[in-house]
Amino acid sequence: MKKYSGLIVLGILALFIGLILSIQLRMTAGGDQGGLVPLAKVRGYEAQLKTVKDEKEIVVQQLMELEERMNSIEGDKAKEDDFINGLVSDLEKYKMSSGVLDVQGPGVLVTIKDPVVTDEYEQDFSTIMYNYELLLSLVNKLKEAGAEAVSINEQRIVGTTEISMAGSNVNINGTPTAPPYYVKAIGNPDTIHDAINIRSGIIDTMKLKYNLIVTTEKKQSMVIPRYTGTINFKYAKPVAEEKSE
Amino acid sequence: MKKNMIWITFVICMIIGIGFACQMKISDGERLYVSPKTIEDYETTICSEKEEIGKLQLMIEETKTKLAAYEKADPSDGKSDEDMKQNLERDVEKYKMASGQQKVKGAGVEVLIDDGTRELFAGEDINNLLVHDSDILMIINELNRCGAEAVSVNGQRITANTAIYCSGYTVRINGEVYARPFRIKAIGDGKRMAAALVDPDGYGTSLKNWGVQFEVRLKDDITIDAVSREYNYKYMNKLQKEGTN
Numbered sequence: 001m002k003k004y005s006g007l008i009v010l011g012i013l014a015l016f017i018g019l020i021l022s023i024q025l026r027m028t029a030g031g032d033q034g035g036l037v038p039l040a041k042v043r044g045y046e047a048q049l050k051t052v053k054d055e056k057e058i059v060v061q062q063l064m065e066l067e068e069r070m071n072s073i074e075g076d077k078a079k080e081d082d083f084i085n086g087l088v089s090d091l092e093k094y095k096m097s098s099g100v101l102d103v104q105g106p107g108v109l110v111t112i113k114d115p116v117v118t119d120e121y122e123q124d125f126s127t128i129m130y131n132y133e134l135l136l137s138l139v140n141k142l143k144e145a146g147a148e149a150v151s152i153n154e155q156r157i158v159g160t161t162e163i164s165m166a167g168s169n170v171n172i173n174g175t176p177t178a179p180p181y182y183v184k185a186i187g188n189p190d191t192i193h194d195a196i197n198i199r200s201g202i203i204d205t206m207k208l209k210y211n212l213i214v215t216t217e218k219k220q221s222m223v224i225p226r227y228t229g230t231i232n233f234k235y236a237k238p239v240a241e242e243k244s245e
Numbered sequence: 246m247k248k249n250m251i252w253i254t255f256v257i258c259m260i261i262g263i264g265f266a267c268q269m270k271i272s273d274g275e276r277l278y279v280s281p282k283t284i285e286d287y288e289t290t291i292c293s294e295k296e297e298i299g300k301l302q303l304m305i306e307e308t309k310t311k312l313a314a315y316e317k318a319d320p321s322d323g324k325s326d327e328d329m330k331q332n333l334e335r336d337v338e339k340y341k342m343a344s345g346q347q348k349v350k351g352a353g354v355e356v357l358i359d360d361g362t363r364e365l366f367a368g369e370d371i372n373n374l375l376v377h378d379s380d381i382l383m384i385i386n387e388l389n390r391c392g393a394e395a396v397s398v399n400g401q402r403i404t405a406n407t408a409i410y411c412s413g414y415t416v417r418i419n420g421e422v423y424a425r426p427f428r429i430k431a432i433g434d435g436k437r438m439a440a441a442l443v444d445p446d447g448y449g450t451s452l453k454n455w456g457v458q459f460e461v462r463l464k465d466d467i468t469i470d471a472v473s474r475e476y477n478y479k480y481m482n483k484l485q486k487e488g489t490n
Contacts, residue, residue, distance in 0.1 A: 006253075020264075059298050091333060094340035094346065097405065102484035137379060140410070141408075143408035148479070148480050154297070157405060159407070160393060163386060164387075178286035188480065230303075238349055
């Protein structure tokens with residue numbers, strides 16, 4: 001008996017190793033079928049996103065440079081001609097209120113993240129995306145509180161902006177977006193911050209009812225990009241107004 | 246022989262112990278695994294950034310063409326000035342329409358919603374039959390999704406800064422107070438907009454199911470007034486080139 005005691009110990013150990021291995025294997029197999037993916041995989045995407053963002057920054061700079069040149073030419077002309085001067089200042093005014101200019105100012109940044117993953121079987125959808133009317137409502141509340149410019153994930157909100165569910169994406173201005181959502185609003189930071197943070201207000205609802213992770217932050221200066229879609233009127237035609245404003 | 250066995254057992258135990266320790270340490274970081282949705286979200290974001298770059302590049306091309314025309318212009322003859330004026334006038338009109346400060350006319354749809362008149366079920370909440378700000382927001386959102394070019398609610402043009410706010414019995418739009426019924430006018434592809442609303446999954450159908458009165462009419466000739474309010478922006482400023490973040 002003494003002779004075999006070592007073998008018995010070995011056998012038990014082998015059994016343990018086998019068990020652990022099989023448990024490990026089963027978990028990995030589960031992961032492949034839409035369960036969880038390793039964090040390491042995300043890193044690659046992070047890097048890719050950063051490259052694309054840098055690329056965009058360059059393009060934006062280029063565009064701004066060109067516009068600078070245009071503006072200076074128009075400005076020069078405007079000095080000579082009163083009529084052009086009027087047109088240029090009108091254009092600036094209308095462009096400002098139609099949201100086709102990049103703007104900056106003080107305001108509030110709202111960050112909305114999906115609830116932390118707790119259960120393995122409930123991660124196939126995003127809470128905030130399924131309830132995109134929350135975003136719609138938040139934007140409305142921000143405007144009510146006097147926001148002058150609003151953007152969601154760099155998509156400027158203009159009069160014809162839609163927020164809609166398309167497949168598994170939320171489209172804003174026709175561009176697919178995904179969480180986390182960064183909602184920026186330029187306006188009086190205190191008013192906006194306090195208005196949306198009222199008890200059982202929109203932020204409270206998002207936090208308590210939908211378990212979303214929401215933070216609001218007052219900012220001294222923020223940049224909100226312009227509306228980048230094409231503006232093209234196919235159906236609407238201007239009506240000349242009799243009385244001039 | 247016996248000594249040998251003990252050593253082997255010891256080594257195996259060591260290996261298992263280290264293995265366990267490694268496992269423990271790794272699972273300590275709570276975000277070792279993320280949901281596949283996260284990967285999808287990254288993909289969407291990258292895709293949308295790329296789309297943005299495409300749009301910006303189009304804008305660069307456009308600006309370049311304009312700039313070329315300006316630079317080519319010979320300051321001595323009056324023709325280039327005339328061209329510039331025409332260009333500017335076209336732009337002013339376009340952005341005036343986009344900002345909602347121009348009265349417009351065209352084909353589209355008219356949506357009429359009103360509180361329901363049916364009897365309440367025992368213990369039913371009256372709110373089920375009333376029109377809320379969120380209903381109006383959703384309908385406008387739906388109209389925008391289907392390419393509405395100009396939208397108004399009870400004569401108030403919806404602009405980038407319009408908030409719709411329900412306060413008890415009345416609804417405040419652009420700071421003006423309105424009561425039921427609500428007449429939403431939209432210029433655009435009427436068939437598409439109407440189809441989306443009365444679709445079995447459409448928002449109009451779901452309103453009807455609640456018992457709210459809902460009606461869509463296609464119209465060839467809809468006039469939408471300019472916004473009555475003059476916008477003065479206190480907080481936002483045009484982004485200067487140096488001020489990029």
